[in-house]
Amino acid sequence: MSEEVNHNATITRAEEITAILRDEILTGQYRPGERLPSERELAARFESNRGAVRESLKKLEEIGIASIKPGGVRVVPLEEATLSVLAPMLDLQSGQDCSLFCHTLEVTGALIGLSARSAVTQATREQLSAMIGCVERMLASPSDPDLQSDAWRTLARMLTEINNNLVLRLIMNGLRLQFESRQKPGGPPLQLDISEQQTILSALKDSLATRNADQVASCINQHFDLLRTTLEDYYAADPQNRSQANV
Known part of the structure; x- marks a missing residue:
């Protein structure tokens, strides 16, 4: 029993050390090629045993x-x-600027658009109808950012x-987990320009109905471009906005 407790304590301490060293590397306190x-020395610094330090270093390599x-x-x-x-990295950048988050949105949009090109032609009538229904729900509730956000996630998953x-899918799963890990409970969703969003959604609905794969991908990229520019404006408007809204 005591061995299990000690093992768990070591792992917990290793995770703490990993987080500290990771952030120090990401913020440039240790530069590429530099020896840790x-x-x-690390065991002495963190007042820990070398087993916890070794576990931490393995995680950094991982x-x-x-x-x-x-x-x-x-x-x-x-x-x-x-x-x-x-x-x-997103957390460390939080409160400074949103460039990394915007890059992530750009890549996510490109990947979903790429997926859409094949999915639109492969989808059954039932699947296509479900996707169109998802877009119709967003069109019917333009002032509900929570519904919009949830519906976009559902559409992307489909x-x-x-x-x-x-x-x-593996790449998308990795990106999704990174996003979800930093969503703030109770944080306000990002409010997009309703007119622009409705225009994009109307075009998306029509292109899904006609199985126009290129146009579907274009609409998805337009949506993520709107997300990105809205986030940039949100950051620029007031420093207090930073790190508050959820995408």
Whole structure:
């Protein structure tokens, strides 16, 4: 029993150390190619055992920001990291600017648009009807940002499921988890310009009905462009807005 408690305590401490070292690497306190302190030095700094430190260093290597070699642990360029660092990077950028979040929206829109190109032609009549119904619900409730947000998630999920591209779905799952991990309970949803959104949705409904794959993808990209520009304006309008709204 005591061994299990000690093991859990070590893992918890390792997670704390991982978070601190990860943020220090992401904020540039340790630069690419630079060697991290030794296990002994880190254990002394964090007043922890070397087992917890070792576990932490393995996790840093796992997410792609450190490389464990016989000569020590060195920082890896951020460009070689995995999607696992996106959420903490978004949190670290929070309150400064929204560029990384906007880049994430841009990539998400492109991936959903790519998925839509195949899904629209592959969908059964029932699936197509369900997607059109999803768009119609958004058109009928233009002033309900919660409904709009939920409906877009549902539509995106349907498109990726119908497309059935496993690699694309895995990438989308990774991005979705990064977004969901930083949604703030009770945070206000981002309010888009109703006129612009209705125009996009009307075109999306028509293009789904005619199975115009290129136009569906274009409408999806337009929606994410609107999200991005709205978020940029929201950040620029008032510093207090930063990190408050949910997309």
